[in-house]
Amino acid sequence: MRKLLFVVERDLRTFLQFKVLIIMRGIWFAAQVAFFGLIASRMVVPELADIYFEYYIAGVVVMTLYSSSVFIGYDLFEEAEHGVFEYLLSLPISRKELVVGRSIGGGVRSFIFVGPIIAIALYVIGLANPVNLLIALSALFLFAFGVSGMSITIAVSLKSGDRFDILMGVVNALIVRLSTTMYPQSFVQRASGTYAIISQFNPVTFASDLFRWGAGIERYLTMNPMPLAAIVGLVIFFFTFTLIGVTIYERRLEGGGWQ
Amino acid sequence: MSIIQAIDLTKRFEDLVAVDHLNLSIDSGEIFGLLGPNGAGKTTTVLMLSTVIKPTSGTAVVGGHDVRKSPTDVRKLIGICFQEPKILWVSNPWDVLNWHAKVCGLSTQERKRRVKQVLEDVNMWDYRRKKVHGLSGGMKKRVEVAKVLIQRPKIAFIDEPTAQIDVVGKHKIWNMIRELRDEGSTIILATNELYEADRLSDRVGIMHKGKMLVCDTPKTLKDSIPGGDIIEIELEKEAGQSVLKELNDFEEVADLVSLKPNKLKVHLNRVEEIVPQIIEVFLRNGVPMRSIRMSEPSLDDVFVHYTGLTIEEAEQKSPSR
Numbered sequence: 001m002r003k004l005l006f007v008v009e010r011d012l013r014t015f016l017q018f019k020v021l022i023i024m025r026g027i028w029f030a031a032q033v034a035f036f037g038l039i040a041s042r043m044v045v046p047e048l049a050d051i052y053f054e055y056y057i058a059g060v061v062v063m064t065l066y067s068s069s070v071f072i073g074y075d076l077f078e079e080a081e082h083g084v085f086e087y088l089l090s091l092p093i094s095r096k097e098l099v100v101g102r103s104i105g106g107g108v109r110s111f112i113f114v115g116p117i118i119a120i121a122l123y124v125i126g127l128a129n130p131v132n133l134l135i136a137l138s139a140l141f142l143f144a145f146g147v148s149g150m151s152i153t154i155a156v157s158l159k160s161g162d163r164f165d166i167l168m169g170v171v172n173a174l175i176v177r178l179s180t181t182m183y184p185q186s187f188v189q190r191a192s193g194t195y196a197i198i199s200q201f202n203p204v205t206f207a208s209d210l211f212r213w214g215a216g217i218e219r220y221l222t223m224n225p226m227p228l229a230a231i232v233g234l235v236i237f238f239f240t241f242t243l244i245g246v247t248i249y250e251r252r253l254e255g256g257g258w259q
Numbered sequence: 260m261s262i263i264q265a266i267d268l269t270k271r272f273e274d275l276v277a278v279d280h281l282n283l284s285i286d287s288g289e290i291f292g293l294l295g296p297n298g299a300g301k302t303t304t305v306l307m308l309s310t311v312i313k314p315t316s317g318t319a320v321v322g323g324h325d326v327r328k329s330p331t332d333v334r335k336l337i338g339i340c341f342q343e344p345k346i347l348w349v350s351n352p353w354d355v356l357n358w359h360a361k362v363c364g365l366s367t368q369e370r371k372r373r374v375k376q377v378l379e380d381v382n383m384w385d386y387r388r389k390k391v392h393g394l395s396g397g398m399k400k401r402v403e404v405a406k407v408l409i410q411r412p413k414i415a416f417i418d419e420p421t422a423q424i425d426v427v428g429k430h431k432i433w434n435m436i437r438e439l440r441d442e443g444s445t446i447i448l449a450t451n452e453l454y455e456a457d458r459l460s461d462r463v464g465i466m467h468k469g470k471m472l473v474c475d476t477p478k479t480l481k482d483s484i485p486g487g488d489i490i491e492i493e494l495e496k497e498a499g500q501s502v503l504k505e506l507n508d509f510e511e512v513a514d515l516v517s518l519k520p521n522k523l524k525v526h527l528n529r530v531e532e533i534v535p536q537i538i539e540v541f542l543r544n545g546v547p548m549r550s551i552r553m554s555e556p557s558l559d560d561v562f563v564h565y566t567g568l569t570i571e572e573a574e575q576k577s578p579s580r
Contacts, residue, residue, distance in 0.1 A: 006362050013358075017349035079347060087345035089311045091362050092335045 002091045007101025008108060014075065015109040022113060025068060028119050032060045033124075054125045054217055059120045059181040062140075062208045066116045066176065069144045070168055072106030073151035077161040087158040098151060099249040103242055106148025107141060114144075119216070128216025136214025138229050142209040149241030156249050181203035203237040206230035262287040262414060262445050267317030270303050277303040279339060280317065285447060285462075290440050292460030292477075293449040296574035299339045300469040300541055301449040302342055305416045308447070309337050322414055323560045333544045338363070338412030342419045344399035347393045352378065353387040363410045370409075380435060380532065382428070397509060401432075408435055414490035415439060418449040433459055437567040450456070451570060453558040463558065465565060467573060472565045484511025486526030487556035487564075491533065494521040496549040502544045521549075530555065 016022075037060065041053035079085050088098060118137075127133060149169070158164050178195055179202040180188065187195040199205050209230045263285040270278040278300040285291045293301045306312045308319050316429070319326045321334040346355050356378065360370040378384040381401040386394060400423050407415045417436065421429040436459060437506050440446050451501035456463050457477050464474035473480060481487055497520040506525065507515055511533045514526040529534060532551055541548055562570050 003362060004356065010358055014347060014349065015356060059318050078326070082347055083341065083343050083345040084347050086306070086311050087339075087341065090334065090337070090339045091359075092331070093362065094331045 004097045004101040006103040011105025012109050031063050057121045057124055059208055060213045061117055062211055063181055064117055065110055065144055066147055068110040068113050069106055069147035070151045072148045073155035076155040083144045095250045096246050099246045103145050103149040107144035110144045133214040136210040138208045139234050142234045146238035146241050149245040153245045153248055175204050181208045206233040264397050265319040265320050268314050268319050270327045276469050279385045279473055287445050289461040290446040290459050292456035292463040294568050295466035296451055296458045301464040301466055305418055305449050309339050309416055310334055314538050319474045338407040338410040338411040338415050339409045340404050340417040344403040346381050348392040352383050360409050381405050387418050402531045413442045415446045433476045457558045458575045467566050481556045484556050484564045488527050488530035489554045490525050493549040493568050495549055497521050498546050505540050528544055
């Protein structure tokens with residue numbers, strides 16, 4: 001357990017070294033809210049503009065959490081390039097501790113990064129029910145760990161930085177666009193029944209719904225009233241990718257190294 | 260007592276057999292030099308023994324644990340100094356070593372003490388907070404070596420420890436490796452520097468094209484070259500045929516060449532044992548000696564003897580991975 005925490009600590013320390021990247025992500029969030037959010041909310045009927053703006057801010061928080069959790073996969077390529085991978089594999093840490101620690105590290109650091117963003121979002125939206133918010137944030141932790149696990153799984157499966165970059169772009173396009181991050185489920189349903197089914201079982205939808213529920217914006221939730229399904233969905237998502245991550249990590253890397 | 264035993268250890272990378280049915284036994288507490296040109300299979304052997312990569316076939320028992328069946332147990336006993344420093348560019352030496360010591364189970368106090376001590380020993384204390392991307396190749400290598408020195412593992416794999424390091428630094432690191440051994444570690448030193456292997460190793464295994472050609476103490480390896488030792492003798496006067504015959508009769512003498520009437524070159528074995536007897540032959544026959552110069556074979560000569568190539572030629576011919 002201690003060694004797992006050391007792995008988490010290492011990922012946190014590494015992340016904090018990339019100060020420019022953290023600042024850039026912060027600017028990205030500010031631009032999304034201040035430009036896109038404000039302008040896009042003027043496209044809906046005037047009486048719903050403020051509500052959509054709040055809805056959108058909550059969505060951007062989850063999108064930011066998703067994209068910063070994915071970042072751990074890019075770290076793996078950076079480490080492979082510098083040979084750090086072999087070093088990590090030579091340490092007195094089991095492969096399971098290593099991959100679980102990295103998933104958690106990826107999730108925790110995303111949360112640390114998203115923490116101030118959540119605070120800004122809650123300032124704009126307001127905080128209706130602290131207990132709900134706490135439950136929602138706990139579930140978002142699992143979401144962040146799951147996305148990190150997914151990113152690690154894809155990275156070690158592909159072993160190519162370019163292919164990873166392209167695939168993550170595609171995954172991002174599918175998983176975020178086919179969710180309720182930026183638009184309510186009723187609009188997805190109107191566009192296509194198939195889209196609606198996919199978006200209902202999408203971890204990004206689960207995370208977005210939970211955050212909105214936690215923040216008290218319940219009007220456009222996919223699952224009403226208590227998003228138990230979303231919590232269960234995120235738990236399954238977390239365990240699936242952690243388990244797959246451990247298995248693939250062991251098979252692909254220990255079998256013949258990164259190269 | 261054997262602490263590492265490789266049994267038909269083999270690693271293939273597609274068509275390339277990087278390590279080919281390696282059989283090897285390393286005793287506890289020795290410095291074992293794994294010598295060979297780049298591409299000989301040394302690093303692949305180290306990576307398999309340290310469980311970083313799995314063998315294609317065969318296995319190895321390291322510290323009583325099979326590398327295939329109990330890799331986590333093996334990793335608890337080992338430490339590696341990699342050939343290329345494995346450090347992320349955004350880190351600094353202090354963080355890298357402090358974290359390494361933490362993972363290796365050192366207590367907070369002991370960790371801080373050892374990290375400071377070793378950083379000072381490898382002349383990196385002043386650069387402990389400098390980002391890795393600002394360090395020279397030699398400095399990065401010192402940090403890499405420092406990992407093992409801090410950890411003091413039961414079994415240390417040290418891959419080309421003094422590559423890119425200046426002469427003074429080399430001697431310092433060699434001394435530290437010896438101290439590590441004296442404190443109880445078994446050391447596997449992979450190197451293509453023959454002088455380094457000769458100076459440090461209790462035994463040397465010469466690898467070429469993934470195979471272990473020969474393995475013994477440096478002295479035995481050198482003695483295994485027929486006529487490997489050379490002495491050049493300058494005499495006050497010409498030696499007669501009877502003297503030359505008497506010299507040729509020593510079984511240690513492999514060849515005797517007259518460079519000049521009063522100058523001889525003798526190829527022989529076990530020079531340190533036979534020279535007093537050669538001197539005695541000249542004195543007994545009334546042929547005073549003006550000078551005598553002895554040279555022993557080096558591990559370069561051993562490598563040439565067993566491969567037919569110099570280490571540089573072998574490197575040029577080695578298949579690239």
